[in-house]
Amino acid sequence: MKINVDRERCVGAGQCVLAAAGVFDQSREDGLVELLSAEPPQELHAAVTEAELICPSGAIEIQP
Amino acid sequence: MTGLNDIVVVGAGAAGATTAETLRRQGYDGRLTLLGAEPHLPYDRPPLSKQILTGHWEPDRIRLRAPEAYDRLGIDLRLGIPATRLDRTGRAVELADGSRLRADAVVVATGVRPRRLPGREGADRCGEPAGVYVLRTLDDALRLHAALAGGPRLVVAGAGLLGTEAAVAARRLGADVTLVCPARVPLLDLLGPHAAGLVAATHRGLGLRVRRDRVTAVTTARGAVTGVRLSDGSRLDADLVLVATGSVPCTDWLRGSGVSVEDGVVCDLLSAAGPGVWAAGDVANRPDPRTGRRGRWEHRTHAAEQAMAVARNLLAGTAARPFAPLPSFWTDQHDLKIQVFGDLAGTDRCHIAEGSPAEGRFTALYGAGDHVRGAVAVNMPRQAQRLRTLVETRAAWTDRPPQPTPLGAADT
Numbered sequence: 001m002k003i004n005v006d007r008e009r010c011v012g013a014g015q016c017v018l019a020a021a022g023v024f025d026q027s028r029e030d031g032l033v034e035l036l037s038a039e040p041p042q043e044l045h046a047a048v049t050e051a052e053l054i055c056p057s058g059a060i061e062i063q064p
Numbered sequence: 065m066t067g068l069n070d071i072v073v074v075g076a077g078a079a080g081a082t083t084a085e086t087l088r089r090q091g092y093d094g095r096l097t098l099l100g101a102e103p104h105l106p107y108d109r110p111p112l113s114k115q116i117l118t119g120h121w122e123p124d125r126i127r128l129r130a131p132e133a134y135d136r137l138g139i140d141l142r143l144g145i146p147a148t149r150l151d152r153t154g155r156a157v158e159l160a161d162g163s164r165l166r167a168d169a170v171v172v173a174t175g176v177r178p179r180r181l182p183g184r185e186g187a188d189r190c191g192e193p194a195g196v197y198v199l200r201t202l203d204d205a206l207r208l209h210a211a212l213a214g215g216p217r218l219v220v221a222g223a224g225l226l227g228t229e230a231a232v233a234a235r236r237l238g239a240d241v242t243l244v245c246p247a248r249v250p251l252l253d254l255l256g257p258h259a260a261g262l263v264a265a266t267h268r269g270l271g272l273r274v275r276r277d278r279v280t281a282v283t284t285a286r287g288a289v290t291g292v293r294l295s296d297g298s299r300l301d302a303d304l305v306l307v308a309t310g311s312v313p314c315t316d317w318l319r320g321s322g323v324s325v326e327d328g329v330v331c332d333l334l335s336a337a338g339p340g341v342w343a344a345g346d347v348a349n350r351p352d353p354r355t356g357r358r359g360r361w362e363h364r365t366h367a368a369e370q371a372m373a374v375a376r377n378l379l380a381g382t383a384a385r386p387f388a389p390l391p392s393f394w395t396d397q398h399d400l401k402i403q404v405f406g407d408l409a410g411t412d413r414c415h416i417a418e419g420s421p422a423e424g425r426f427t428a429l430y431g432a433g434d435h436v437r438g439a440v441a442v443n444m445p446r447q448a449q450r451l452r453t454l455v456e457t458r459a460a461w462t463d464r465p466p467q468p469t470p471l472g473a474a475d476t
Binding site: 007011012013014015017018026027028030031032049053054055056057058064 | 082108364365
């Protein structure tokens, strides 16, 4: 699994941080998504998939 | 998997597309059809009144998933074909092209259409005089964007989230814009006084006029708009009119199906609307266990959350769980990014938690009955998450975080 985030699409809703805190964070300056781990371990895949689905701006893309 | 072999999701906006995708991710391996009335691949609507209307983004940019994703997920995506009838006893959905799809379960995600001005409720797009626009679909946004070239005079009827965002976008394109707002201040009920005040100041700074009134009719000459009439009897000249006065659920196709419809599809706490029928997104009218009231939530976050809940509940059988999200939405107003959690309606106290309205960035808590009921963040998205928990747990008002900077005037 490889994750891409599009900071221009991000609206800073923070849903990804709620779903997968170890993988996503919000930047201190603008609150937009920051990727902590672009290739997270297997045990986080379900949480990351949840984050991709719940993201209200479609800013998270997962490559299988 | 509860004996389901055919699921039809009607509506391919955020709610429909997320339902279909979640069904697959939850392990559903039967036939799955996603029907869209529009010809476009599922796309995200919030940018329509922002980056698409201003022309900063190309339409491809708002696709929810890459075109090949639907094949990969085994979703039979059929675009440009509205559903015309639900046959519950025959377990089928009928389409405008005459075809009939078998359905063990149907998810209604047909969304809403813009409300028209009084007396024009039945009008379709072709029936409107030239110069009258609505903004719901990608095609609507592209048409309005094209019409905004050359600095026309635009009247925006309605000053909710859509009307205000579109007015800002049009102003940035150089249009001469008047926002006709029936309320004292645009967005006051939704955002509270501090954030609504900043929005009003931003609108003024952009040279956007706000007129406190209601549009009652469009005036025309030779089939084209010349202006609008207001409820106080006066007239405003205009080359273009954007009608942004709310929306109507798309439920006509459910007539005679036995599905209960009253301002949307009437659902229960699980988002079910009867045996084998579910609803998600703008079209769903559901009870809110937090307040005991029923309603529809026309927000992007809600669409995704309800879609995921519906997909899970549909597959869960007796293990289905009530859907009780914390309401939330955001709006961009030029350089203000505003997030709201919970509900400010009926709150009687406010506490600025961080920053200050004067500096254009702050977080605020709103409360009633000694409990936190809502939170607003302006240009502080990271800090907003901390307040979210206080709203979600209905924290005691006395547990609110201390105010870091003295701002006596804001605390009431």
